[in-house]
Amino acid sequence: MKYYIIAGERSGDLHGSNLIKELRKKDPDAEIRGWGGDMMQEAGMDLVRHYQDMAFMGFAEVIKNLRRIFGYLKEAKADIANYKPDVVILVDYAGFNMRIAKFAKSKGLKVFYYISPKVWAWNQGRAHKIKKVVDRMFVIMPFEKDFYKRFDYDVDYIGNPVSDSVTDHVPNPDFRTKNKLYNSKPIVAILPGSRAQEIENMLDVMLSVLPSFRDFQFVVAGVSTFGKEYYEQYNKDKNIKIVYDQTYDLLSHSVAALVTSGTATLETALFNVPQVVCYKTSKISYTIGKWVIKVPYISLVNLIAGKQVVTELIQDDFTGKQVTAELKSILFDKHFIKKQKDGYALVREKIGECRTAERAAELMVEYLKG
The missing domain is CATH 3.40.50.2000 (Glycogen Phosphorylase B;)
Structure with a gap:
């Protein structure tokens, strides 16, 4: 199967790389393309763009760089449409990835979210939107499963990758x-x-x-x-x-x-x-x-x-x-x-x-x- 994965920061690169390694074990014929970093590339992903290009921190910094961000969104959407993956897997990075989720869903593509956006922290109503555009959500915080239950959305708690890495x-x-x-x-x-x-x-x-x-x-x-x-x-x-x-x-x-x-x-x-x-x-x-x-x-x-x-x-x-x-x-x-x-x-x-x-x-x- 063909997988398109997007991670927008260093921690996402680490977790994405571990996911890629395991996907290759479960699906030896997997073809994987996406946005991330060195670790995801080393794990076998065809890297389109490095997360460092998108490393904007804070509300003000994002606003100042909106033109660049929208340019990256346009680039990612075009690449996904051209690649025609079996699934788009999004790793955290909510501001960017939720827009990709909506786009991918509109094109009839499966959308999985690995590491939930922190909707429980602010604007909790976004959970309704997630439910509409994300086919399966994989959460890593113990309290997130109960949070999504409030919106009648069944998600998978899969443990925390940081715990695995430390162990x-x-x-x-x-x-x-x-x-x-x-x-x-x-x-x-x-x-x-x-x-x-x-x-x-x-x-x-x-x-x-x-x-x-x-x-x-x-x-x-x-x-x-x-x-x-x-x-x-x-x-x-x-x-x-x-x-x-x-x-x-x-x-x-x-x-x-x-x-x-x-x-x-x-x-x-x-x-x-x-x-x-x-x-x-x-x-x-x-x-x-x-x-x-x-x-x-x-x-x-x-x-x-x-x-x-x-x-x-x-x-x-x-x-x-x-x-x-x-x-x-x-x-x-x-x-x-x-x-x-x-x-x-x-x-x-x-x-x-x-x-x-x-x-x-x-x-x-x-x-x-x-």
Whole structure:
């Protein structure tokens, strides 16, 4: 069968690549084309356009780049129409992919959605539209199945791919030596995000707290797509190290972490590393977001737990002073650390154990053949 897959960011590239590997096992004759990144391409997808071309973060940034986005939509629609796939599989990335879903459905194509748009966070009425244009929805958050039930829409909970990735990871015992890190100093992981806008909004403040923690080494999780020259502008202290494409190894060796809100918050929790969640965007994006978002938390950890497990420092609360205070809590306050790790245990229990990509591929092929 022919599959067309679209992922619009780095995490989608990872999850899409795992799905592609499993689809090829279930359907050895699979032909796969789409939009994504290096990992999806390496898994065997014919890559049309890289997600980095579409990496716009925040409401204001999207509005500024609308002309480019509509150009990409036109390009994707034309390519799908020309390719004539048996199914279009959309990976998160709601603003773009919901428009593709509507188009594909209008052309009589099957539409599967792998990793639901966060309609539960804002404009929940969009669930009605999803029900109309998406044939099968595969969700990865435990609470999403109950959410969609409210709209009389049966979806498949398939576990969480982040849990699978963390479980499968084998830590590199030579991580410190390989990256020339101090053996004598505990590591505080700095996860500033994978988009340029995130990194530029977050990293300076995250690293500004370093003078208060001289007994620790701060290690930044860099992504190689930006290159070493890009990160070196932040490397202003001998206690700062930057490692590239080794986030899981970094978390495996860390005693605490400062994490930009996103998938990385859940990854950090599943590695059982105490964390402070941080987030800052442009004033206009934040104002719009605060107005439309209807959930009490922004981090996946707190959303899955259904209560506050990790501290969230958002926008004006994200200051060097506040980060310093919260980092001290997750490094030195044993009661605080235990409470957070107990919350992590609840998150793991709610997620459950499931081979997410394998289960998704199995169901997808079954639905297509049925």
